[in-house]
Amino acid sequence: MAAENVHEFTDDNFESEVLGSETPVLVDFWAEWCMPCRMLAPTIDELAQQFDGKVKVGKLDTDANRDVAVKYAITSIPTILIFQGGEVAEKFVGLTNKDALAEKLTAMAS
Numbered sequence: 276m277a278a279e280n281v282h283e284f285t286d287d288n289f290e291s292e293v294l295g296s297e298t299p300v301l302v303d304f305w306a307e308w309c310m311p312c313r314m315l316a317p318t319i320d321e322l323a324q325q326f327d328g329k330v331k332v333g334k335l336d337t338d339a340n341r342d343v344a345v346k347y348a349i350t351s352i353p354t355i356l357i358f359q360g361g362e363v364a365e366k367f368v369g370l371t372n373k374d375a376l377a378e379k380l381t382a383m384a385s
Contacts, residue, residue, distance in 0.1 A: 278320035282333030286342040292333070294361040299383040300331040301376070304347075304354040306338045311370050312353045318373045325377065329384040359383055 284292055284302055293300045303319050305312035323332035337344040337352055347356060347363070357365040357379060365379050 278323050280327050280332070281320060281323045282331060284333045284335040284340070284343070286340045289335070289340075289343045292331070293358055296331050296358070296361075298329060298331055299364070299380065300333070300358045301326075301380065302356045302358065303332075303334045304337050304344060304349045304352050304356070305334055306336060306352055308338075309352050315353050315370055318371075318376070321373060322376055322380065326380050326384060330380050357383065 282292060293302060301319075301322065303312075303315065305315070319332060319334065322330075326332060335343060337349055351368050353369065353371075355365075355367040355371060355376065356363050364383065367376065
């Protein structure tokens with residue numbers, strides 16, 4: 276499904292993998308049935324490769340991991356949150372183009 280360097284975030288590992296990360300983390304909130312989410316998937320895979328070693332990139336299935344989705348008030352998917360230092364630094368709702376995401380990640384990763 277996802278590229279090998281795209282992490283799978285869950286309610287159980289979110290704190291350690293995302294909030295405790297020393298590098299910025301891009302989290303794609305998605306669901307299997309969401310067509311725009313599927314359309315965004317190749318972009319997420321490309322960003323994971325482009326920023327490998329600089330930014331942790333991963334996906335969180337909102338159907339299977341409701342606790343995190345509720346905590347961050349995810350009411351529409353796809354939603355992308357970029358975390359830095361355990362805090363939400365950027366939020367994108369809906370289909371977002373790769374250039375806009377890459378620009379933010381480049382600024383955060385430097």
